[in-house]
Amino acid sequence: MSQIEQAVAQHYTTGALTERVRAALKASGVDPDAATVADLKAGDEFHTGGVLATDNLFTQLSPTHATRVLDVGCGIGGTSRYIVDRYDSMVTGVDLTPEFVETATALSDLVGHSDKASFHVGSALDMPVPDAAFDLAIMLHVGMNIEDKAGLFTEVSRTLATGGTFALFDVMGGDVDEPLAFPLPWSSVAETSFVHAPEVYKDAAAAAGFELVTENDRTMFALEFFEDVFAKIAESGPAPLGIHLMMGETAPEKFQNYVANLKAGHICPTEMIFKKTG
Numbered sequence: 001m002s003q004i005e006q007a008v009a010q011h012y013t014t015g016a017l018t019e020r021v022r023a024a025l026k027a028s029g030v031d032p033d034a035a036t037v038a039d040l041k042a043g044d045e046f047h048t049g050g051v052l053a054t055d056n057l058f059t060q061l062s063p064t065h066a067t068r069v070l071d072v073g074c075g076i077g078g079t080s081r082y083i084v085d086r087y088d089s090m091v092t093g094v095d096l097t098p099e100f101v102e103t104a105t106a107l108s109d110l111v112g113h114s115d116k117a118s119f120h121v122g123s124a125l126d127m128p129v130p131d132a133a134f135d136l137a138i139m140l141h142v143g144m145n146i147e148d149k150a151g152l153f154t155e156v157s158r159t160l161a162t163g164g165t166f167a168l169f170d171v172m173g174g175d176v177d178e179p180l181a182f183p184l185p186w187s188s189v190a191e192t193s194f195v196h197a198p199e200v201y202k203d204a205a206a207a208a209g210f211e212l213v214t215e216n217d218r219t220m221f222a223l224e225f226f227e228d229v230f231a232k233i234a235e236s237g238p239a240p241l242g243i244h245l246m247m248g249e250t251a252p253e254k255f256q257n258y259v260a261n262l263k264a265g266h267i268c269p270t271e272m273i274f275k276k277t278g
């Protein structure tokens with residue numbers, strides 16, 4: 001693991017995460033040992049818009065039970081459980097942060113997905129999976145921690161069968177090229193944040209043999225989503241189960257800075273879907 005990767009994994013490690021998720025479920029009135037995929041949703045999709053964003057991406061993908069899916073930077077496995085639950089696909093998740101992989105495994109076992117989903121510690125630049133073993137690779141809010149976009153696309157291409165799809169949803173650079181306000185959900189400091197313009201992704205993808213299928217700017221969706229979240233918090237306080245459990249004590253500041261950067265045009269949450277042609 002490189003020094004940057006070590007620092008990234010440390011950023012996401014908040015301690016005793018599985019136990020805190022279980023406690024939050026209990027505080028929400030859910031028996032942790034009988035939790036369903038739906039019960040976990042408020043706290044296990046660590047990206048802008050949570051499951052609403054996942055829904056939007058997957059309506060464009062529609063995998064089947066036969067689709068072999070790779071979840072690059074799977075976090076605690078929320079999106080992987082969504083895929084198994086909705087489409088019955090086999091999912092392999094890879095993530096840099098050991099605590100996330102541990103929690104992903106525990107929560108997927110809890111909802112009965114042990115035979116459909118597996119999670120492994122590893123870097124997106126050197127994944128512990130075979131060549132051409134997947135039909136669909138997904139990556140949600142991970143690229144902001146990876147400087148080497150060319151290496152990332154080359155590695156994802158290695159894992160996909162020809163004709164395979166790579167669907168991603170990342171926070172990319174906006175029209176206004178100014179320094180970002182930190183801390184942010186993916187990094188507390190500039191040194192481990194690599195927010196790149198959409199062109200950087202598209203160039204890296206083309207060089208790795210991908211063809212762009214769709215590109216969607218999700219800024220308006222993100223602004224509306226956060227307006228709704230902040231209104232709900234103002235009305236009834238934060239819910240016990242939420243992605244704040246993975247963000248440490250500075251979670252409120254991270255959310256505020258995210259929205260400030262978004263409103264200032266410094267960042268632009270963007271979906272891209274590619275096909276592997278080579």
Ligand SMILES: C[S@@+](CC[C@H](N)C(=O)[O-])C[C@H]1O[C@@H](n2cnc3c(N)ncnc32)[C@H](O)[C@@H]1O
Binds near residue numbers: 008125
């Ligand atoms: C904001 S979270 C998103 C997690 C998950 N994709 C989701 O949407 O719930 C970013 C994730 O990327 C992982 N990550 C960051 N850099 C990585 C790398 N180089 N290789 C693998 N995973 C990485 C982190 O450990 C973290 O779990």
